[in-house]
């Protein structure tokens with residue numbers, strides 16, 4: 001075998017298809033097929049994906065789907081859901097989907113890892129989180145001076161931060177008890193000190209959220225929070241149990257930190273990857289913020305997408321699969337090396353950052369599962385921000401820059417927490433941008449407009465050159481009915497599965513992250529150097545900079 005993806009018959013067909021399609025624009029493709037918009041729209045659980053503004057034809061879709069079949073995608077999906085140890089470098093199952101098998105959805109499946117059914121433990125922790133959050137909400141769990149908890153501080157980074165941040169921002173209107181939520185991820189003391197300065201230790205609950213409970217940033221922040229708490233409570237160590245809880249897989253480290261694991265630790269397991277962990281105990285901040293019923297709705301939404309992904313074997317109708325294949329098409333054939341995520345609703349502003357970790361930490365790899373270097377591109381750079389803000393910043397480059405940047409434009413159809421006119425303007429802009437990216441504007445059109453506005457021919461000819469939009473820029477339009485817990489769950493699971501599919505096609509392990517280790521390892525030496533004021537053995541540039549900091 002030559003190369004996993006390159007070796008597939010469909011890969012060669014796609015290459016030929018690309019050479020033909022590269023001569024045509026999106027407008028040509030629409031002109032050739034007046035059923036295109038309808039045909040290239042998927043509706044799953046009331047969420048729409050219109051992917052008709054992509055440089056594809058039926059032939060492309062067929063070949064991409066065949067590429068997925070030739071990679072045994074369906075078998076890979078089943079293996080993941082069934083708890084096979086598909087994370088082969090860590091010998092771990094990948095079962096974030098099992099976290100969404102909640103009993104009142106009627107799912108009685110057993111999922112075993114090393115001969116043990118994982119569902120009872122998942123249900124147990126879910127129940128424990130439910131009980132704890134209810135006690136906080138009803139006042140059964142009070143601070144040490146008998147006051148209601150008013151502020152939750154989540155101390156975590158990466159997957160122990162980004163998911164809760166995204167969900168709490170997106171679902172702010174669902175907030176329970178007017179609780180305030182704070183997230184501390186950076187080890188920059190400014191962040192935690194700034195937040196602590198506004199908090200009352202009598203009414204604050206800290207969640208130390210760390211899968212490993214060894215992450216330097218989080219553990220440093222947890223110690224700082226504990227010191228602050230003790231300093232402001234007359235060193236009341238007894239009170240810690242009312243104000244510090246942990247979400248982790250590492251009982252030993254949690255206990256060593258001083259948190260009573262039996263009562264105040266919410267467990268999860270190695271089969272939940274950090275960037276897939278918001279559905280686990282890492283979601284405790286979410287449960288406290290929006291309430292358990294809304295968290296269950298979030299799980300149910302994700303579960304609905306899981307069912308669709310697992311059971312839709314006609315892959316051209318499988319939304320995560322199609323989203324993934326379109327990404328493969330652009331990075332591996334068109335050579336477009338970034339993917340823009342452009343949510344228009346403000347409540348989804350943190351979605352690009354969340355997807356950045358999800359896709360780039362999962363698929364930013366250059367060796368296949370066996371450790372052999374791959375000779376094709378894998379994960380593109382994922383970037384983006386609020387689409388409406390982007391229009392007034394980096395969209396200039398997207399429209400007139402020298403490269404092409406495929407986009408996912410994400411929009412909610414209605415938002416009862418917004419305002420009708422504001423929402424209509426938001427929608428109009430999202431839709432218009434997708435149209436502008438595709439249609440563009442020719443020199444002749446730009447010049448005619450300028451002349452119609454009174455400009456003379458010479459001036460118009462000159463200025464029109466700067467007003468040309470090449471168009472033919474592809475985009476997906478993803479439309480949620482609303483930003484509710486259910487649809488947010490749907491949306492997040494959609495991208496999780498997209499990421500998985502791409503990993504399968506590229507034959508890489510999407511569930512390890514060895515690439516984050518080297519920097520952590522070197523930082524330990526550099527920190528010792530900075531503390532001692534003396535650089536140890538490094539290159540000349542590193543020594544020079546360490547000396548500046550020492």
Ligand code: F6P
Nearest residue numbers: 158159160210211212215274516
């Ligand atoms: O350094 C990367 C990483 O391990 C991520 O994968 C993870 O989400 C993050 O750090 C936080 O890890 P932990 O939850 O173990 O503190």
